[in-house]
Amino acid sequence: MGALAARSPAIHVVALTKRYGNNLALAGLTMTVPRGEIFGFLGPNGAGKTTAVRLLLGLARASSGEGMVLGSPLGSLEARQRIGYLPELFRYQGWLRAREVLELHCELARVESSARRVEIETALETVGLTGRGEDKVETFSKGMQQRLGLGVALLGDPELVLLDEPTSALDPVGRHDVREVLRGLKQRGVAVFLNSHLLAEVEQVCDRVAVVDHGRVVAQGTLAELLAGPQVRVRCTGLDGAALAQLEHFGSIHQDADWLTVSGLAGGEVPALVAAIVAAGGQIHAVDPGQQTLEDRFLQLVEEN
Amino acid sequence: MATLIIARLTFRELLRRRLILALLSLTAIVIGLTVWGFSRVPGLHLGGVPLTPAEIQIAAAQLLLLVMFMFSFVFALTCAFVAAPAIAGDVESGVAQAVLARPVRREELLLGRWLGLAVPVAIYAVASSTAEFLLVDWTTGYLPREIVAAEGALVVEGLVLLTFTLALSTRISAITAGVISVIAFGTMWLGGVAGAFGQVFHNQAITEVGVITHFLLPTDGLWRAAVFGMEPASFVVLARHGLGSSFQASSGASAGYLAWVGFWLLAVLAVALLSFRTREI
Numbered sequence: 069m070g071a072l073a074a075r076s077p078a079i080h081v082v083a084l085t086k087r088y089g090n091n092l093a094l095a096g097l098t099m100t101v102p103r104g105e106i107f108g109f110l111g112p113n114g115a116g117k118t119t120a121v122r123l124l125l126g127l128a129r130a131s132s133g134e135g136m137v138l139g140s141p142l143g144s145l146e147a148r149q150r151i152g153y154l155p156e157l158f159r160y161q162g163w164l165r166a167r168e169v170l171e172l173h174c175e176l177a178r179v180e181s182s183a184r185r186v187e188i189e190t191a192l193e194t195v196g197l198t199g200r201g202e203d204k205v206e207t208f209s210k211g212m213q214q215r216l217g218l219g220v221a222l223l224g225d226p227e228l229v230l231l232d233e234p235t236s237a238l239d240p241v242g243r244h245d246v247r248e249v250l251r252g253l254k255q256r257g258v259a260v261f262l263n264s265h266l267l268a269e270v271e272q273v274c275d276r277v278a279v280v281d282h283g284r285v286v287a288q289g290t291l292a293e294l295l296a297g298p299q300v301r302v303r304c305t306g307l308d309g310a311a312l313a314q315l316e317h318f319g320s321i322h323q324d325a326d327w328l329t330v331s332g333l334a335g336g337e338v339p340a341l342v343a344a345i346v347a348a349g350g351q352i353h354a355v356d357p358g359q360q361t362l363e364d365r366f367l368q369l370v371e372e373n
Numbered sequence: 374m375a376t377l378i379i380a381r382l383t384f385r386e387l388l389r390r391r392l393i394l395a396l397l398s399l400t401a402i403v404i405g406l407t408v409w410g411f412s413r414v415p416g417l418h419l420g421g422v423p424l425t426p427a428e429i430q431i432a433a434a435q436l437l438l439l440v441m442f443m444f445s446f447v448f449a450l451t452c453a454f455v456a457a458p459a460i461a462g463d464v465e466s467g468v469a470q471a472v473l474a475r476p477v478r479r480e481e482l483l484l485g486r487w488l489g490l491a492v493p494v495a496i497y498a499v500a501s502s503t504a505e506f507l508l509v510d511w512t513t514g515y516l517p518r519e520i521v522a523a524e525g526a527l528v529v530e531g532l533v534l535l536t537f538t539l540a541l542s543t544r545i546s547a548i549t550a551g552v553i554s555v556i557a558f559g560t561m562w563l564g565g566v567a568g569a570f571g572q573v574f575h576n577q578a579i580t581e582v583g584v585i586t587h588f589l590l591p592t593d594g595l596w597r598a599a600v601f602g603m604e605p606a607s608f609v610v611l612a613r614h615g616l617g618s619s620f621q622a623s624s625g626a627s628a629g630y631l632a633w634v635g636f637w638l639l640a641v642l643a644v645a646l647l648s649f650r651t652r653e654i
Contacts (some may be wrong), residue, residue, distance in 0.1 A: 122653075122654070125470075125473075125474050126473075127470060127473060127474070127653070127654040128653040128654065129653065143475045145478070146475075146476075148474060148475060148476045149476040151474065153470075153471070153474035155467050155471055155474070156467075157466070157467030157470065159466045159467045159468060160468065161382075161468060162470065163386060163389040163390060164385075164389075172378070172382060173471075175378050176375060176378060176472060176475035176476070176477055177475050177476070178476060217471075220471065230474075258652065271646045295641070
């Protein structure tokens with residue numbers, strides 16, 4: 069690996085576009101994923117997340133735009149040599165044993181034959197499949213197959229791991245285990261590209277996030293940059309449109325049935341907000357100060373888009 | 374390197390899915406039944422008179438051609454059935470995504486699949502037809518004139534259909550690739566039969582139908598080359614004088630035709646490689 073490639077970001081794409089006939093699946097994706105970070109790639113169903121992963125791996129070709137993965141062109145053998153990938157459709161040959169699936173991918177990933185045994189045992193242990201290596205994949209539950217898929221993605225000492233919905237079939241224990249695996253990868257300096265719509269999970273592990281909708285990135289940055297900071301939720305009745313307009317100077321207001329969410333509130337302004345609601349004729353039933361969650365921000369971005 | 378890994382994986386799949394076991398078991402049963410039938414031929418009587426050695430040879434040759442026709446048909450369909458899901462099935466199931474995310478070229482995946490299917494089916498065809506020929510020789514005394522040429526033609530016939538189906542499998546679903554391939558095979562056989570009738574009745578237009586089908590998808594052309602190697606010399610003489618049936622051949626495959634078949638195989642494989650290389654997965 070050249071020095072330039074070693075310094076390059078894990079992923080850098082500029083204006084990546086993918087068109088299927090008249091359908092624009094990805095509309096000018098521009099993003100940079102630094103090395104050694106966990107990057108959350110979020111979006112509603114059909115937003116273009118899986119299309120982006122396919123372009124990164126060279127499984128599909130971009131209609132326009134360009135990019136590099138680990139300093140090599142998208143889909144190149146050099147890039148794929150250093151990538152671990154868990155597909156969304158994590159199906160492996162059901163007639164193979166779990167250990168054989170791992171052996172196959174060790175061979176394909178060009179892992180030295182002397183190192184394969186240790187690699188396989190470590191992968192099985194990491195994903196919680198110790199003792200199940202001799203079982204056929206077709207006897208595994210979906211969750212166990214997903215664990216195996218994660219184990220496959222970890223083989224070959226990858227510098228970048230692309231995970232497409234890695235916890236969709238897992239129970240809460242499995243999800244916790246995956247989060248621990250991701251943190252372990254980060255500690256080893258491995259970049260993780262986490263494609264998911266499980267926002268709470270992303271919020272717990274990701275350093276940086278991009279939100280994609282209708283094939284475009286609508287926001288990206290660190291979680292601190294992306295989230296609006298303090299907010300207060302007020303359950304109140306009796307406010308009309310004019311009364312709501314009077315409250316706008318407190319911050320960004322989002323109404324969901326009886327709940328008002330006011331984001332960007334300056335510190336210590338909650339009593340003033342409550343007084344203003346009462347003065348405008350509103351009846352207050354509850355006040356819940358807190359921090360904007362990624363889910364709140366995600367919904368806000370998708371609605372705005 | 375990846376080609377050999379995929380080829381080995383493909384062979385292991387044939388074993389694990391018990392395809393080879395099923396083929397060998399059923400073939401053993403069929404060979405057993407046909408050999409029993411052949412063993413009765415020397416004892417047959419015609420008008421109360423036992424068959425002469427020459428008549429036994431002709432009866433055995435005719436029966437062997439019928440048995441081998443069935444074998445070539447089943448063998449060709451087997452090639453189509455194993456090749457149809459080889460690429461399409463992997464793409465549909467997501468297995469191809471996981472493999473191609475590794476440093477594996479698409480050409481390596483396709484050639485590995487081809488190799489992993491072609492070698493076992495070729496060995497199967499040679500082994501089972503050799504067993505049939507030797508057992509027929511043992512029971513009736515009839516041994517085809519050109520065993521190597523006949524078996525070679527049978528094997529290549531299967532490989533032609535396997536390659537054709539694999540090429541289809543790079544673009545369309547497994548079931549559709551299989552159906553198209555079987556229909557194409559049947560159509561070529563009918564075209565070949567029509568061409569043979571054309572020769573018997575000296576009809577130029579119908580004869581040309583056979584010639585065209587032999588070049589378009591050379592399965593029937595190769596079957597006829599196999600027939601030439603399996604039939605006795607007397608059948609060849611009859612066919613050359615327009616007195617044979619449409620299931621007999623007057624000549625083997627010419628060097629030119631074999632060159633065409635070689636070119637055809639390489640060209641279709643190249644088209645398959647190009648098709649798969651540009652496919653979005």
